[in-house]
Amino acid sequence: MMKVAVFSAGNTGLATAAHLSSLGFQPMLYTRNSEKLRMLQSHAMESTGILDGSWHIPASRDAKQVLNGASLAIVCTWANAHRAIFETIKHAWQELPPQPLRILVFNGNWGAYEAYQMFSMDYIVPESITIAETAGMPYVAQASFDRDHPVPSASVHISGIKSSIEVAYAANHDADHVIDSFLQAMYAIVRYDTSVFTTSLTAPNPIIHAPLCLLNMTKIEAGANYKMLVEGFTEKQNGSS
Structure with missing residues (x-):
């Protein structure tokens, strides 16, 4: 079972985690919000809409725990939070035993380029790091955190999941095809752009x-x-x- 680190427990993060679970992947959510974390750890997450189910999604505020053993890290934060989350991922990855780092930014908005800048050493990203982004957001979703319920819980209503997705690589086009295979398992059609400038400018x-x-x-x-x-x-x- 492939572990996937999901950075963000907002609308897209919860939708991604539910979709991953429904397809047999093992997602783990990263959130710095202690209240969200408590809800996710104490109760199963419910999803409604086109993906109806109840999912036990592990979550942590420890980025090393989330990244450790993960085949892929998906970044679902707002664009203005990209640099902070890439910094968090970088420090956590450097403190772990050696393992490949594959980053996929959902709804890139220059995220892959920012990650490239963050991880580049002498203007070259090490071969152990792969960075990619998508042109658009794969989900239309609304997260909800019920703080007043006797058992506080997290849920997400998913209105839509894209059947096709566009992706481009900023560094080291996935020589072992982990990201490619992952996207093909998640979405019916995967299109490839030659540059992250294309995915960001056409978002x-x-x-x-x-x-x-x-x-x-x-x-x-x-x-x-x-x-x-x-x-x-x-x-x-x-x-x-």
Whole structure:
């Protein structure tokens, strides 16, 4: 059973962990949030939507424990947290007994390039490190952490899982094909781009987020909470939009 380290216990991290478990992989989640960690460790995680099930997902705030023995590390954090998480992975990996490090950034947004910078030594990433990213987010998901329930628990509603995915390598194109084989097991169609510049520049986030922010400017100015990718457009008010 292939162990996969999943860095982030947010929307994508929980969806990834549930999907991995459903296909027979052994995910382990990394989170620095003590409350999320307590929920994940004390109760099975529920998934609803197109992937319905209950999953016992091990979790830890110790990056060495999460990475140790993992064939692959998937990074699911926000783009502005990439550098911090790569730093965490780097230090943890250096303290472990020698093992290959394979990093896959979901929804790259220059994540693979940042990882390349972090791990490069004399402008070359060591052969034991493989770095790749996807062009888009594989999941449409919403995580939930029920703090008020008698048994606090984590859950995720998965609205969609992509059947096809685009990937590019920033360093050492997976000579042993672990990442390639993993992606082919997870998604029906895997397309390869020649450069991480392609995957980052063609990522849909800049296209989707900017117009939806403009169309929801009244909510943003009012400080209202809304789910941009789910609720989308500002509703009509007083006969106007």
